[in-house]
Amino acid sequence: MKSSKNVTVVGAGSWGTALAMVLADNGLEVRLWGHKKEQIDEINSRHTNQKYLKDIELPQSIIGYHDLGESLDGVDTIILAVPTKAIRGVLGQIQEVQRAPLTVVHVSKGIEPDSLLRISELIEDEMAPENLHTVVVLSGPSHAEEVSLRHPTTVTVSSKDMKAAEEVQDLFMNMNFRVYTNPDLLGVEIGGALKNIIALAAGITDGLGYGDNAKAALITRGLAEIARLGTKMGANPLTFSGLTGIGDLIVTCTSVHSRNWRAGNMLGKGHNLDEVLANMGMVVEGVRTTKAAHQLAEKYEVNMPITDALYDVLFNKVEAKEAVDHLMGRVKTNEMEDLVNILGERLT
Ligand SMILES: NC(=O)C1=CN([C@@H]2O[C@H](COP(=O)(O)OP(=O)(O)OC[C@H]3O[C@@H](n4cnc5c(N)ncnc54)[C@H](OP(=O)(O)O)[C@@H]3O)[C@@H](O)[C@H]2O)C=CC1
Numbered sequence: 001m002k003s004s005k006n007v008t009v010v011g012a013g014s015w016g017t018a019l020a021m022v023l024a025d026n027g028l029e030v031r032l033w034g035h036k037k038e039q040i041d042e043i044n045s046r047h048t049n050q051k052y053l054k055d056i057e058l059p060q061s062i063i064g065y066h067d068l069g070e071s072l073d074g075v076d077t078i079i080l081a082v083p084t085k086a087i088r089g090v091l092g093q094i095q096e097v098q099r100a101p102l103t104v105v106h107v108s109k110g111i112e113p114d115s116l117l118r119i120s121e122l123i124e125d126e127m128a129p130e131n132l133h134t135v136v137v138l139s140g141p142s143h144a145e146e147v148s149l150r151h152p153t154t155v156t157v158s159s160k161d162m163k164a165a166e167e168v169q170d171l172f173m174n175m176n177f178r179v180y181t182n183p184d185l186l187g188v189e190i191g192g193a194l195k196n197i198i199a200l201a202a203g204i205t206d207g208l209g210y211g212d213n214a215k216a217a218l219i220t221r222g223l224a225e226i227a228r229l230g231t232k233m234g235a236n237p238l239t240f241s242g243l244t245g246i247g248d249l250i251v252t253c254t255s256v257h258s259r260n261w262r263a264g265n266m267l268g269k270g271h272n273l274d275e276v277l278a279n280m281g282m283v284v285e286g287v288r289t290t291k292a293a294h295q296l297a298e299k300y301e302v303n304m305p306i307t308d309a310l311y312d313v314l315f316n317k318v319e320a321k322e323a324v325d326h327l328m329g330r331v332k333t334n335e336m337e338d339l340v341n342i343l344g345e346r347l348t
Pocket residue numbers: 011012013014015016034035036052081082083084086089090107108109110142143144145281282283285
């Protein structure tokens with residue numbers, strides 16, 4: 001038994017359920033809130049969540065809740081595990097029923113289009129200051145399917161309040177789930193969100209049958225454009241060589257577990273976006289994030305050719321092959337110069 005803390009996981013999808021398992025393995029009685037009654041009944045009676053984690057037996061110490069107020073009773077920390085586009089609505093519901101300020105540990109990977117807020121900023125924007133103690137992000141290369149099988153996984157936590165981040169590190173850390181800290185909140189959130197864009201693109205080139213050279217190019221040049229934008233926004237460029245940068249890019253661009261990769265793969269094979277999203281049955285964060293990143297690139301005047309190409313495929317009906325041809329046919333350039341210039345600007 002590691003902790004007597006009461007924790008509620010808000011969102012009973014793949015990631016919320018897998019994280020609830022980590023906390024249960026650490027000796028906590030975990031409350032798992034979901035908005036679908038049948039699913040909560042399944043969690044409590046059969047100790048499974050078949051739609052999201054097929055054939056996984058959940059620990060009995062995970063208790064499903066359908067009543068949000070009840071799930072938050074006596075709780076000071078929540079793990080917020082819903083898709084980015086559901087966050088404002090769910091926080092609205094939480095604020096109607098919460099009785100004490102909350103530490104919100106968010107695990108979502110996205111950026112809100114138009115407002116261009118990162119998730120920690122979105123939470124601060126949506127929650128009244130008296131309802132919010134602090135925000136911590138947990139992010140990194142971590143497919144729920146593998147975490148639920150207790151396979152070795154590493155993630156990073158970050159916050160403006162690093163003491164709170166360290167408490168979250170202690171809460172989750174175990175022999176299968178190793179948690180690091182990184183004080184660069186902006187870099188951690190940007191890396192986690194933008195890797196989904198590159199995973200969609202990697203799925204597309206795999207769907208087109210282009211193979212490993214193309215994928216390696218996407219991962220490394222994708223990292224270059226994520227690092228350019230993140231560094232211009234104020235992140236530590238070294239964060240992008242860590243778990244929430246290259247780490248999450250590798251896992252998402254190369255794994256069949258990735259919904260972003262799978263969606264891209266179907267696009268590359270010629271299916272249209274509506275068809276792909278309708279078939280997925282789970283969130284594909286990279287689609288909305290592409291819109292947000294396209295807007296961020298314009299705002300910060302950063303060159304993001306892969307993001308632009310994907311934006312055209314998703315929203316301007318450009319054929320995937322045509323987008324790749326366009327990327328390959330751009331004017332010659334230097335591999336590192338843009339990032340070096342951005343770093344130089346920051347020093348002056
Ligand atoms: N899956 C993974 O391996 C990882 C996911 N993440 C991130 O975690 C976040 C959540 O993803 P994930 O769990 O995978 O997504 P899933 O699609 O697996 O599950 C999302 C869950 O949120 C619920 N939900 C959606 N909208 C609402 C709402 N308005 N109110 C209440 N519940 C809602 C869904 O309910 P319903 O069943 O009704 O749709 C579902 O239970 C994403 O940002 C993702 O990028 C991060 C790391 C790993």
